[in-house]
Amino acid sequence: MTADATPANATPTNPSHSARSGPASPSARVLAQARFEAATLLRNGEQLLVAVLLPAAVLVGLVHAEAISLGDGRRVDLAVPGVLALCVISSAFTGQAISTGFDRRYGVLRLLGVTPLGRTGLVLAKAVAVLSVIAVQLVVIGALGAALGWEPALRGIPAALVALVLGTWAFAALALLLGGTLRAEGVLAVANLLWVALLALGGVVIAGTELPDRFAAVVGLLPSAALGDSLRAALVEGRVLPGAWLVMTVWALVATVLARRFFRWSD
Template identity: 50%
Template sequence: MSAPAAAPAPHPGAAPVLDRLRAQTTFELASIFRNGEQIMVTILMPLVALVALAATDVVDLGRADGARVDLVAPGVLAMAVMAAALTSQAIATSFDRRGGVLRLLATTPLGRVGLLGGKICAVLVLQVVQAVVLGGVAIALGWRPEPGDVIVALGIGVLGTAVFTALAMLMAGTLRFEAVLALANLLLIGLTLVGGVLVPTDWLPGVGADIVRLLPSGALGEALRGAFGDGVAWRDVVALLGWAGLLTWATSRTFRWS
């Protein structure tokens, strides 16, 4: 009789970085798409805002030039970025932290960079779904973006995603779950209404417009409106880059796994 085949030897070390990142991204996506509340926040709420603001004139958006949907659509896309990267990820990560999931991940080679990278990649996939749904409805309402503008907007969206995902991780890694749940929703509502997301920053008087435009929400909203309009202002790109660096650094210094 022939000798039984030897059992395969275990892999001598951690999986490659890309495999770890892909596995974490898949895990994050599964968590998002099986949660009805996250679908409501990330897709249904921006969709309702798009239809309500583009099809009616109940809310004064401050600018009369051009079709109303041309001003509404970029702002709703900015809202969608915030909903996916900030609110959704802050609550999901805080829930995992409270349940001990993050403590288990801390014992693996994934690390903080891998965790943040997986979440950013998952959010980017979710935003592709958001862009297809919201963009399709906006086009049905009369929006006609140029292909070149879409490419610029994609770059701005990725940068905004990095900013708000880092902010979500900062909140989820330092605050109690109850505080994250309340703060994440309040930030989404507050920044959407008065943070330069749906309504342009120039509706504020005096220095108020400049202050709001320095916020990550204001910079993202104005940058996306610029991408589909007269061009992106460098001040908005610099503001987003600065927030991305600052929040990522703060998260790396303060994030607690349990």
Template identity: 55%
Template sequence: MAERLVQARGNAAPQLTRILRQGRYEAEAMLRNGEQLVLAVVLPLLALFGLVFVDVLDGVAPQRIDAAAPGVLALCVMSTAFTGQGIATGFDRRYGVLRFLSTTPLGRAGLVFGKALAVLAVLLVQLVVIGGAALLMGWRPAPAGLALAAALLVLGAAAFTSLGLLIAGTVRPEATLAITNLAWVLLAAGGGLLIPATSMPAALQPVVQALPSSALGDAMRAALIDGRFLGGAFLVLVVWTVLAGIAATRWFKWN
């Protein structure tokens, strides 16, 4: 058995090729899953349309769509990187898929990088769909903030993927399903993601602004409305990414 494993590793494709193939497989699996598709595309679209037709974002930007689109793009990150990836990983762990893949030439590092690529691939699809819909509705993002917004989306994806993997790797799949879905609702509604923390009661603002959802939402709005870099929000995202990454590495259980 050991000789066969060594031979299989010797005949394996290069590591980068294995990661790319795993990333493509993970992305296709997410996009083919009806529930994941609803979470990744349908709900963000409904949020975009809803925010344009209510007055909760009045005063944030010249047009409601200008204030709504950055927050909904941030919501896409949380939908895919946190909720979608967390649920998928939790059930892969339950059925032994993670343990099996970690013993193949792909390895544990390759599996993690493959999942990260899948998140970025699905996020790109979301950006095309949601961003295209927002443009048709009159959204005009600040050109100076486009590159910054792209970097923020990648950083946000890293933070929320780490959090999703932390939950998926430490609790039962049913608990992962409940926790990630509940967190999605709470953070979308009151976590500063869609509605700025400054619009909430003063007593809650410091707590909300310390959340990764608020940091990503506020930073995206600053970048795409005014072309500004929000240093405090960026730092909050970095801290969450580092801490969640360390915790996931330390406590993630493959079995």
């Protein structure tokens, strides 16, 4: 036997095993963190309440509360798009702002930012996690709406998806701006207060045209009303509202720029 011969009982090298034992790719790290973030949001009782249970309760209440005017048309067809908009606000804004604020307070953001995941990877993971949670919400609320008799305009689904993406971007950027600047207790209070305010007067589940006239001018400029109006136009009438898309885009761009400028990774 020569000096460089391989013994008969030696374990052969497995190239695929060697590859698997190496460092994970950037996309794999982002997806792993996204799974963790999404699971954390869905396991948290308070976040689950805001993300799923309260929107479901709002939907059932709106369908049966005849005293609340939703506009012309079947109540369930008008209510479901508004509640879908509320779901986006619940997960992309309220839930994400609170989790970001407390992660920053406990030093989680600072630690993750210096890992191989990196700060950009962490932001991407949060975005993927939010979209995953919203997808779960859409399935739950869509199924509940169908059980209540919802009949969406199928030709408006592409426009609704565009509105959902724009709304998610706008509210996620606002969440990072809020969660990355205020202290955790302040984030908790402001995020929950804004959720209630937008639900009542933000043009989300009740269109701005159904609110008192003194609120109409302001409500029309809010991303919440733009999202709610876009989804109602798409899923009730199959129409596109370019003006509402523009409002959400402006909010998203401004909030993104401000978040990049003022976001703090630790208290």
